[in-house]
Amino acid sequence: MAKSQDQLRVRAAWLYYIEGMTQSDVGKKLGINRITVTRLLSEAKKRGEVVIRIKSELTVLVELQQRLQECFGLEQAIVAPLEAMEDDPTRVIASAAGTYVSELMRNGMTIGVGWGKTLHAMLPYIEERPLSDVRVVSLLGGIAQARRFNPAEFAWQFAELFEAEGYLISAPAVVDSPQTRHALLENCGLDQILQLAEACDAALLSCGGITSLTTSYRSGHITESDRQSLIAAGAVGDFLYHFLDRDGNVIDHPVNQRSISMSLDRLKRIPKKILMSGGREKIEILRATITSLVPTVLITDEITARTLLETAEKQPDRTVERAESHS
Numbered sequence: 001m002a003k004s005q006d007q008l009r010v011r012a013a014w015l016y017y018i019e020g021m022t023q024s025d026v027g028k029k030l031g032i033n034r035i036t037v038t039r040l041l042s043e044a045k046k047r048g049e050v051v052i053r054i055k056s057e058l059t060v061l062v063e064l065q066q067r068l069q070e071c072f073g074l075e076q077a078i079v080a081p082l083e084a085m086e087d088d089p090t091r092v093i094a095s096a097a098g099t100y101v102s103e104l105m106r107n108g109m110t111i112g113v114g115w116g117k118t119l120h121a122m123l124p125y126i127e128e129r130p131l132s133d134v135r136v137v138s139l140l141g142g143i144a145q146a147r148r149f150n151p152a153e154f155a156w157q158f159a160e161l162f163e164a165e166g167y168l169i170s171a172p173a174v175v176d177s178p179q180t181r182h183a184l185l186e187n188c189g190l191d192q193i194l195q196l197a198e199a200c201d202a203a204l205l206s207c208g209g210i211t212s213l214t215t216s217y218r219s220g221h222i223t224e225s226d227r228q229s230l231i232a233a234g235a236v237g238d239f240l241y242h243f244l245d246r247d248g249n250v251i252d253h254p255v256n257q258r259s260i261s262m263s264l265d266r267l268k269r270i271p272k273k274i275l276m277s278g279g280r281e282k283i284e285i286l287r288a289t290i291t292s293l294v295p296t297v298l299i300t301d302e303i304t305a306r307t308l309l310e311t312a313e314k315q316p317d318r319t320v321e322r323a324e325s326h327s
Contacts, residue, residue, distance in 0.1 A: 012037055013044040017052075048124045051098075064305045068298060071312050075296040082278075082301040089278040089301035090121050097204075097276045097299045098125020104202060104274075105162055110135040112197045112262065113158055114240050115151035116206035118276050123154075126161055134164035137197045139205075140240050140261035141173040158204075169193050171260050173241055174222065178257040185260065194262050202272040207239035207289045209281040226255055237285025239275075239293065240267070246284050248291030264292065272296050278304035283311060 008030065015026045016037070023037045030037075044050045061079045068077035078100060080092035101122065105111070113119065113136060136159040142152035152168050159166035171184045185191040197203075210231055222230075233253045234245040241259035245251050250264065267273065275295040277286055286308060290298070300308070 008032075009040045009044050009047075010049060012040040013050050016041055017050060046124075048128070051125065051127060061302060064302065064309075067309055068305055071309060072290050072298070073294070074298050076298075077305070078297070078299040079305045080299070080301050082303050085280065085303050089304060090118055093118055093276055093278050093299055093301050094121035095125045097122045097274075098127075100274070100297070100299060101204065102127035104272075105131060105134070107131050108133045109202070110137065110196075110200045112137045112139045112200040112203040112270065113155050114139050114203070114205040115154050116208060116277075118206045118278075119204060120154055122276070123157055123161070126158075128161045130163040134159075134162050135167060135196070136162075136164045137167045137193065137200060138169055139194075139197055139203065139267075140259070141169045141171040141175075167193050167196060169260060173261065174255060174259050176258065178254075181258055181260055190260065194266065197262050198266050198269060200270045202274060203267065203270045205239055205273060205275050205293070205295070206277045207237055207275065207282060207285045208277075209237040209279075209285050210235055211281050222255065229253065230255060236288055237282065239285070239289050242292070244285065244288040244292055246288055248288040250292070267293060274299065276300070280304075280307075283307050287311065 012026050012030060012032075015021045015029060016023065021029065023034050023041075027034045027037045032040075041050070045052075058081060061081060064079045065077040068074060068079070078096050080089070080096040082089050082092050097118070102125075109131070111134070115138075136155055138151055138155040140151050142150055151173060155168055156166050158164075169190055171188070171190055175181050175184065185194075210227065230243055230251070230253055233243075233251045235243040235251050235253065236246050238244065240261040241255070242261070242264055243251050243253060243256055250256055273293060273295040274297040275286075275289060275293065276299040277289075278300040283304065286300070286304070289295070
């Protein structure tokens with residue numbers, strides 16, 4: 001029964017998306033009603049059996065991309081359309097990122113991956129295909145609980161899309177002390193994974209704001225008391241548990257000394273660093289991460305892109321200095 005349902009769903013998707021039939025015509029062809037056709041098409045998209053790509057770009061987005069590249073010294077900026085400021089940009093950024101990553105992946109590649117809501121949402125938009133000699137390296141530790149947004153789980157799911165080898169850091173993302181961190185890295189061989197990550201051809205990264213709604217705090221990595229003390233110390237958010245101030249400096253805080261993730265110095269050596277993120281609560285951390293990490297590619301949404309450019313215009317000296325130093 002399950003197999004026949006799978007075949008019916010794929011047949012409906014083929015007739016509708018490839019042969020261009022209406023939903024009513026698909027229903028007549030397959031002997032089902034239009035409501036069932038709608039349900040089958042929706043299920044096919046959820047399962048990743050249907051991937052829709054829009055190749056034409058809006059002129060206004062092309063202009064935004066060019067301005068971002070010039071303003072922040074990026075090799076490439078990709079801006080996804082978003083209609084309203086109150087809309088959650090995660091899905092549109094994830095869709096654009098999935099298309100980019102699908103084209104990026106190739107045989108013999110080593111790719112480092114971070115984690116977060118945007119990266120997780122990207123998975124259904126990636127074109128699944130077998131590749132040879134591909135290694136996927138997680139750039140940070142995980143969490144003990146089986147949760148949806150888990151760095152290890154994301155790394156494995158991403159690796160499975162390409163039948164790649166996965167390399168995970170088998171330790172928490174944040175430990176109880178700098179001494180524990182040192183022992184795990186030096187005495188338990190975890191630093192070998194991070195050394196392997198230095199050979200990455202590319203890194204997929206996201207960043208998170210400091211609000212209680214972002215992934216790090218909802219998943220229990222950082223306590224509320226830590227969050228409040230991070231804010232007091234000037235943090236505007238983090239990427240890979242590197243907590244930064246608004247100028248992109250790693251702040252002096254115990255959490256930064258207890259996190260198990262690839263160091264900023266090592267990250268900077270990776271040739272292609274793809275930063276994908278957006279939303280009102282992430283404007284400051286996005287600017288800070290761009291300053292600190294110097295990504296090669298930024299994937300964001302239309303409204304975040306405009307806000308980034310508007311804030312940059314208010315601080316022209318800093319923006320020009322950064323763009324010129326990486327041109």
